[in-house]
Amino acid sequence: MAAVDLAAFDHNTADLVRRAAGYPIRIATKSVRCRELIARALGAPGFVGLMCYSLDEALWLHAEGLSDDLLVAYPTADRAALRRLAADPAAAAAITIMVDSAEHLDLVDAAVGPDRAPVRVCLELDASWRPVPGAHLGTRRSPLHTAAQAGRFAEQIARRSGFRLVGLMAYEGQIAGLGDAPAGRPLRGAALRWVQRRSAAELAERRAAAVARVREVAELEFVNGGGTGSLERTAAEGVVTEIAAGSGLVGPTLFDAYRAFRPRPALFFALPVVHRPARRIATVFGGGYIASGAVGPDRRPTPHWPEELSLLDTEGAGEVQTPVTGAAARDLAIGDRVWFRHAKAGELAERFEQYQLVDPASATSRQAPTYRGEGRSFG
Template sequence: MQHRTRLDVATEEHDPPFAIVDLDAFDSNAADLVRRAGGRPIRVASKSVRVRALLERVLAQPGFAGVMCYSLAEALWLSSVDLCEDLLVAYPTVDQAALHELAKDDKARARITIVVDSTAHLDLVAAVLGADHPELRVCLELDVSWRPVPGLHVGPRRSPVHTAREARALAEAIVRRPGFRLVGVMAYEGQIAGLGDQPPGRPVRGAALRWMQRRSAAELVERRSAAVSAVRRVAELEFVNGGGTGSLEVTAADPSVTELAAGSGLIGPTLFDGYRGFRPRPAVLFALPVVRRPKRHVATLFSGGYIASGTATSDRQPTPYLPVGLKLLPLEGAGEVQTPVVGRAADALRLGDRVWLRHAKAGELAERFTHYHVVRGDVVQRTVPTYRGEGHSFG
């Protein structure tokens, strides 16, 4: 049975727009991440999933351990439902209500680690909770951007802690403060993990990215190892986290790293089509109905303007997937209430037919739908709520 036919048959009782999880693709992607990790445990990045049932599924598979959350409120909720006993909040929090909830919840404090990258974060926590607050687990974030020459910064703008000396100074400041226990280091190399080294149709950009990533990776092994060693002289660490879906092999080769992180590789969004070394299968798709046939080679779909965060460029738009041969109009794109698609394949579409699309990023589609239909073969096995479907939106 053809891929599109299989999906249409599986979901024939459901009216689009809706989203599905292709369970065979999801499980295949999970197995490939474990293979690429080379024996290092993978902490699941929840922001790339945002569906509790899928997080539970992947955490039950060998090779995965712990969750990398994107907000403290999210971590508190996941702890309350006993999803996992190891929850790292990968972004600093200034959420006062969540900090108060963490301070009064003994179980959550034993499970949740918050990230800091300056003494200002410690000061804020103490100001919110009082200087005598209960002990909180903290993780020091190291900046692992590439800075080959003064003034050039390649990578995400995250932590100000760049050198081994700066890492040790912050570690010493943390251990001196009552109410904090330093348990981990996090170092996310976004310029390697988050940039595809073979962008479609852009060979010159791809060559430049590969040149940058090789040099950044070589510099990073030495600097991250030195920083981790410096921190370990100050505190006994439980973990050193690094990497992402796009850099698992590179990060696993760094002896200072004890665990990896990944999430987008489970889903296979379009932004991860541009890597030479791996290709996730599209595991999450959404279907839109045809509502107009304005002219030959054109079909207009209902809604669809699910634009991904990041740079305001065309690669953040959804991509028509099935039937093959459709594309968006450059002057209209994906819209709030209608999305025209063009191509000869449109001529076979009738009103009410489905067009299947892929999102550019992994987790953000879950903010658009309250539920995902879980498909195995040509059957919907069950329907599961997204975070939003469970009444939560954390970002």
């Protein structure tokens, strides 16, 4: 089973708003993937709109009435979804898709034809840091890195019928998604903080220039930036109009490694003990929920309760079984539960059809389906 501590979730919701310093927060839905939790956060003051990870997802959430302000954070090649978007005037007015090249515009035209109401598009600016030629620190996303490149592409969009440029986005993954205080690695932490300070300074100047250049071409409705790990830095720039966040709502283990903030763990999963192979080892059923990204120990699930349990390095978390070891393992019986935390926020929803939403104040719980539980998968 998987469970959400609603008190911790609500605390994290309020803390994200505090850290955003008055800037509206757009919820990154891929970090939640449960409609009831998305709606709960969206109902809190300070949250405005959704950042979806697929056009099909955005169309579904709009049809369900969750929001009329949806940004698709990744370019789409889903021709069927594009045809549905173009055929639905309400959806076309509410959903903005991401583009960074003329090829994206060509694909839309090929999918839905040129005779249509304008498709809302957002230009993505690459936010990586390139301190010297050939060096690239950050996610591999848009080919648009400079203000001049962004301006030229904005002009291409303006010359094309059937498109309306309404936004600009830049996601600084090397800051927002990379903890600056990794446990037990002080030298790496110091190096990360050095990189992040300089990357943030460079990006602030470049983003401001790009926004100014694109605004010469189009009246932007929004400029989106940031993420859970960089709310304060992004808000301090002043050029953004909104900030994206999602992982901070549930506090996965990858976000334990920041100095400036610490979300409360709000999402857990429990697995039953099925073997007792040794006095200090208990083996639970399943558990191989490895997070995406560069493979390493930080992508493994972490035993949370009973306390002071750990995985075996020789076996790790497996598809059908996961041994845990430690003094507390001696007291675990067959059928007992071991609780874990996942490394990334939304990916756990792909493993469970529902979450138990636990309200500590009333000592009650109820079930809420995940995307998977509603028969939806947008991978």
